[in-house]
Amino acid sequence: MTLNCLKKRMLLSAAAIAVAMPLSAGHAQERDVKIAVSIPAATHGWTGGVVYHAEQAEKEVEAAFPNIDVIVSTASSASAQVSSLEDLSATQDLDALVILPFTSEELTGPVEQVKAKGTFVAVVDRGLTDPSVQDLYVAGDNIAVGANTATWLSEKLGGEGEIVVLRGIPTVIDDERIKGFSDVIAKSNIKILDIQYANWNQDEAFQLMQDYLAKYPKIDAVWANDDDMLLGVIEAVEQAGRSDIKYMLGGNGMKQVIEMVKEGDERTPISTPYPPSMIKSAVYMVAGQFNGQAPMRGSFLLDAPLITPENADQFYFPDSPF
Amino acid sequence: MTMTAVAPATPATGSRIRWADFAPFIALALIILIGTLINSNFASHANLMNVITRSAFVAIIAIGATFVIAAGGLDLSVGSMMAFVTGIMIMAMNGLAPAYGDWAIAMGAGVALVVGGLCGLFNGLIVTVGRIEPFIVTLGTMGIFRAFITFMTDGGSLPLDRSLRDAYRPVYFGSFFGIPYPVLITLVVVLLGAFLLYKTKYGRRVTSVGSNAEVARFSGVSVGRVRTLTYVIQGLCVAVAAICYVPRLGAATPTTGQLWELQVITAVVIGGTLLRGGKGRIWGTVAGALILEIIANVMVLSDLVSEYLVAAVQGAIIIIAMLAHRFTSSR
Numbered sequence: 001m002t003l004n005c006l007k008k009r010m011l012l013s014a015a016a017i018a019v020a021m022p023l024s025a026g027h028a029q030e031r032d033v034k035i036a037v038s039i040p041a042a043t044h045g046w047t048g049g050v051v052y053h054a055e056q057a058e059k060e061v062e063a064a065f066p067n068i069d070v071i072v073s074t075a076s077s078a079s080a081q082v083s084s085l086e087d088l089s090a091t092q093d094l095d096a097l098v099i100l101p102f103t104s105e106e107l108t109g110p111v112e113q114v115k116a117k118g119t120f121v122a123v124v125d126r127g128l129t130d131p132s133v134q135d136l137y138v139a140g141d142n143i144a145v146g147a148n149t150a151t152w153l154s155e156k157l158g159g160e161g162e163i164v165v166l167r168g169i170p171t172v173i174d175d176e177r178i179k180g181f182s183d184v185i186a187k188s189n190i191k192i193l194d195i196q197y198a199n200w201n202q203d204e205a206f207q208l209m210q211d212y213l214a215k216y217p218k219i220d221a222v223w224a225n226d227d228d229m230l231l232g233v234i235e236a237v238e239q240a241g242r243s244d245i246k247y248m249l250g251g252n253g254m255k256q257v258i259e260m261v262k263e264g265d266e267r268t269p270i271s272t273p274y275p276p277s278m279i280k281s282a283v284y285m286v287a288g289q290f291n292g293q294a295p296m297r298g299s300f301l302l303d304a305p306l307i308t309p310e311n312a313d314q315f316y317f318p319d320s321p322f
Numbered sequence: 323m324t325m326t327a328v329a330p331a332t333p334a335t336g337s338r339i340r341w342a343d344f345a346p347f348i349a350l351a352l353i354i355l356i357g358t359l360i361n362s363n364f365a366s367h368a369n370l371m372n373v374i375t376r377s378a379f380v381a382i383i384a385i386g387a388t389f390v391i392a393a394g395g396l397d398l399s400v401g402s403m404m405a406f407v408t409g410i411m412i413m414a415m416n417g418l419a420p421a422y423g424d425w426a427i428a429m430g431a432g433v434a435l436v437v438g439g440l441c442g443l444f445n446g447l448i449v450t451v452g453r454i455e456p457f458i459v460t461l462g463t464m465g466i467f468r469a470f471i472t473f474m475t476d477g478g479s480l481p482l483d484r485s486l487r488d489a490y491r492p493v494y495f496g497s498f499f500g501i502p503y504p505v506l507i508t509l510v511v512v513l514l515g516a517f518l519l520y521k522t523k524y525g526r527r528v529t530s531v532g533s534n535a536e537v538a539r540f541s542g543v544s545v546g547r548v549r550t551l552t553y554v555i556q557g558l559c560v561a562v563a564a565i566c567y568v569p570r571l572g573a574a575t576p577t578t579g580q581l582w583e584l585q586v587i588t589a590v591v592i593g594g595t596l597l598r599g600g601k602g603r604i605w606g607t608v609a610g611a612l613i614l615e616i617i618a619n620v621m622v623l624s625d626l627v628s629e630y631l632v633a634a635v636q637g638a639i640i641i642i643a644m645l646a647h648r649f650t651s652s653r
Contacts, residue, residue, distance in 0.1 A: 044577050048477020196622060196629045201577050206570065207376055211622035214369035215361065235571055239495055240368065321478025
């Protein structure tokens with residue numbers, strides 16, 4: 001008896017935490033346009049930003065358009081996201097779905113089924129395997145994140161030098177960034193000494209950077225592919241007191257790094273945006289689609305311009321967790 | 323069933339068992355030798371200090387895990403618990419900083435120890451009073467602690483107040499007569515752990531409960547209390563690790579301590595502690611933690627392996643080490 005009670009209580013408390021956030025969406029009566037937003041749960045900095053901006057978009061869009069109801073739903077894995085999609089479309093009559101898919105392959109089928117009911121589909125960040133499913137596609141440009149950083153770095157180093165690179169989690173996003181970066185670097189005399197995975201994790205980046213520093217007595221620059229990892233890299237370099245490293249660059253536009261850029265940090269003078277707020281762009285555009293006849297079908301690719309001390313303010317969101 | 327499992331360990335005594343006890347240290351020496359041959363930078367003072375210092379977290383947590391596992395339990399929640407304790411500690415320090423200045427660090431560390439101990443007690447009581455498999459209990463609390471830290475950080479990061487950074491930094495980066503503080507702290511934890519496990523009545527009860535709970539119960543040992551206490555020890559070790567961890571990056575994130583539970587369990591088992599309980603090897607555990615960290619380090623320093631295959635080689639080395647261990651102990 002007590003055993004069962006305890007088990008139940010544990011399951012309940014775990015379930016309560018998992019369910020608490022998605023259910024926070026408001027339910028007003030006169031709202032007849034339903035927009036569901038399906039996103040990954042906040043498991044690291046970037047997805048934390050996605051959740052924050054989705055919730056902001058919900059508040060703002062609902063305040064601006066009294067007829068629109070936005071429902072935000074987070075999922076902790078691809079299969080959980082499929083389940084939540086099924087639940088959403090079974091229990092509600094959805095006019096639009098804004099989805100940031102966990103993985104392209106697994107989500108394509110389920111999204112197709114939602115679409116078959118006449119729902120307007122907006123896909124964010126990771127494209128589906130069959131692009132004809134989406135009415136609207138909003139994404140950042142990962143190739144440009146890598147390429148723009150590489151162009152800047154190559155210019156600053158005068159086209160030569162020795163650098164090390166930290167990769168994220170083996171995914172399309174990581175592959176594209178690395179490709180964009182190494183294609184540009186290949187055109188210069190800059191040599192990439194080493195390239196290893198640190199899984200977009202600060203701790204792993206710190207350790208990997210320590211190892212790079214031990215392995216190579218001279219490094220001109222580091223590219224961390226992500227600002228979360230960059231913070232780990234900076235700690236390792238500062239601890240070692242290495243003055244040969246001229247630049248330490250990341251990407252993604254994390255607020256701590258934007259702060260460094262704003263202050264004109266010598267070794268981290270730039271970043272590139274891959275803003276989690278792109279989910280917000282998508283929700284706003286879908287809201288436009290259903291109001292005031294602002295047609296929003298097509299693809300919208302966010303640029304990844306360099307964030308410099310001059311324009312850093314535009315990319316700085318102090319209240320966002322990312 | 324437990325009886326038959328324990329039986330082979332006892333009759334094979336004599337000089338051979340001592341060989342098996344040294345296996346983790348031989349493996350450690352071998353890996354250090356290979357590292358030195360692969361890259362001359364490996365043996366440099368800076369590199370070795372880095373590797374030893376950063377293995378401190380896993381080593382400290384693994385000391386606690388040695389108790390839990392030796393008593394026949396298991397704790398999968400240590401990585402998440404580390405993150406949770408780190409989060410609470412940072413919040414406490416940030417909250418106390420304006421009023422107490424640098425003393426907030428010591429007070430925050432105290433809070434961490436209390437929270438860690440309580441988390442361990444929670445695990446332990448559910449396992450012993452609730453009589454649920456430790457695997458399931460700690461799998462549950464693993465999710466709970468991880469969700470709490472994610473909630474506390476909003477999925478982003480929870481940074482330590484800037485005013486405390488400079489005072490706190492030396493706890494990870496500083497050193498005493500050339501020995502980094504985390505290494506010294508590990509040494510203290512190891513000595514305390516070894517004393518507790520080998521020299522006290524409680525330590526003997528831990529291994530007897532682990533080798534056969536029924537026999538221990540009949541000989542008057544309070545099995546539940548002994549087991550619960552091992553989880554409290556585990557919680558305290560997690561808190562100590564958190565105290566050393568925070569000054570390194572000065573923040574807690576939802577990925578803090580992710581998958582550390584597996585590293586910890588691997589370190590304990592490589593070190594010669596039996597996963598089914600009944601035998602604990604504190605010094606072996608330390609060797610195990612060092613082996614894991616050095617393998618990762620050597621992988622980066624060598625250019626032999628493609629970046630895509632690093633994890634495969636690490637896995638293979640661990641399996642080979644365990645096989646070698648088995649051969650030296652059974653022949």
